[in-house]
Amino acid sequence: MNSSMNGKLLEIRDLSAGYSASVNIINDITMWVEDGEILTLIGPNGAGKSTLIKCLCGLLRYSSGSILFKQKEINGLKTHQIISQSIAYVPQTNNVFSRLSVEHNLDLGSLAHPQSRDQRLVHVFELFPDLKRYLGKKAGILSGGQRQMLAIARALMSSPKLLLLDEPSAGLSPLFRRQVFEHVTKIKETGVTVVMVEQNAKAALKISDRGIILAEGKLRLEGTAEEVLQSSEIGEIYFGAQNGSDA
Amino acid sequence: MIQFLIDGLVNGSIIALGAVGLSISYNVMRFANFAQGEVMAVGAYVSLGVLALMGLGIGKMGPVSFGWPLLVSILFSIMMTSIVVLITDLLVFRRLRDKDSSRITFIIVAFGISLIARNVIHLAAGGDQQFYSFYIPRAVQVFEGLKIVPDDMLILLITVLCVVLMHTFLNRTLIGKKMRSVAENPSLARVIGINVDQVIRGSWILGASLAAVSGTLHAHITQLDPEMGFELILPMFAALIVGGVTSIYGAVLGGLLIGMSEAIAVAIGWSSYRGAVSFLILILVLILRPHGILGEKERDA
Secondary structure, eight states: OOOOOOOEEEEEEEEEEOSSSSOOSEEEEEEEEETTOEEEEEOSTTSSHHHHHHHHTTSSOEEEEEEEETTEEOTTOOHHHHHTTTEEEEOSSSOSOTTSBHHHHHHHHTSSOGGGHHHHHHHHHHHOGGGGGGTTSBGGGSOHHHHHHHHHHHHHTTOOSEEEEESTTTTOOHHHHHHHHHHHHHHHHTTOEEEEEOSOHHHHHHTOSEEEEEETTEEEEEEEHHHHHHOHHIIIIIIHHHTTOOO | OHHHHHHHHHHHHHHHHHHHHHHHHHHHHOSOOTTHHHHHHHHHHHHHHHHHHHTSTTOOBTTBSOOHHHHHHHHHHHHHHHHHHHHHIIIIIHHHHHTTOOHHHHHHHHHHHHHHHHHHHHHHHOSSOBOSOOOOOOOEEEETTEEEOHHHHHHHHHHHHHHHHHHHHHHHSHHHHHHHHHHHOHHHHHHTTOOHHHHHHHHHHHHHHHHHHHHHHHHHHSOBOTTHHHHHHHHHHHHHHHHOTTOHHHHHHHHHHHHHHHHHHHHTTOGGGHHHHHHHHHHHHHHHOTTOSSOOOOOOO
């Protein structure tokens, strides 16, 4: 799959961050995200993938380096200020408000652009028609796969330019896993840039333009999805640990 | 007995309003606000101050022994208590949130603030009991064996109005929806772009407003004294836990149950044990439903 190469939407320069001042989880990460592409971050557990995503949406302050979104530094901004710049993040777990209805969940996604709520609703129902049936129901009754769909739909309600997905296929049945990747492809076709952290490396890279391998908090490889899939690093770092099994 | 139940319903409705305020702070800010009783006391004393400044007494509305002056004093009280809690949040609780302090730290600090507030009230207003009015409202005979004080009916009506407004606010307004989302999962609320600090300020105002209303109404049917907050906090916590801490409707139900159970205790001659009866109910409910009547299992988000 070819990158659209429309320019850098997100740039990360020499980024180091961790959960305590003395220990960094990620070190000197330099990478970028092209406008309109799907970029997959892969790596073994503890590689720093989720830490990196948390830095991108302001949940974690970084100790050094910089993050530029649309050429503007986002350091020092609070999470809601970063999210209001058309970045949407879907956490891996606890990603819907289970006591609220499906409709309320979707409404909360359109906080930044309430005037385009109805228009966005039509758009997300085109992608996730199943959600229409559950509109008035509490999100807590949905299955794991349906919750993931709702979480992604809510993120799309904010008309994001950049969508950050943290292991969207984790814990899902093979059917829902396939559906998630199909949806991500469709989302990209609407002009949304997607950065996806995934453990199902092969399936994720198949729909991606580029891939990045992180290991022990450092960037080990960056390239097109094809290059990353064919690389020896992926065997050593990732597939080796899983005996080559993948979705 | 019906007479006692009506008394219980009125006391319970005041406890319920305070408990709803507690429920909001517990769910949105994630700690048991032991200073909520003192917020009620501050509200009651502000009303007293406004009434004194206006110099018109508490007014009269038909058979009801209070009128617009007391209602105006409640509005001023809502404003003043909201300002007081927002300043307290800015100076104390916000700093604790920024430092990611533990829940126990919040609780101890709230307890400390309640002690400070109680003593400030003592210094400012004196330790003697005070009254909005010395007029004793007359009961009206509804039918044989049942007399109702019109004030009680209006207090019940005000409580119902507050709960309906609260329900509408939480379900129909944007800030209400944000508040519910922060109450359920603050981390997720933050990452979908909700300004959690703004929501917390809103919930302080909401809790303080309810405390101002319930504190003033409580002072109207009883009296004011600096210890009133401390006396109210235990039944309010009992109401909150009986109803289920995760549900504001549970807090209303719990408040009414506690009020009624205290009234029944008085009716059967256990007036010395009225406080103990509410805690007996609390224990029974928790054995049968550990999350309270309408509560759900809590999740640390």
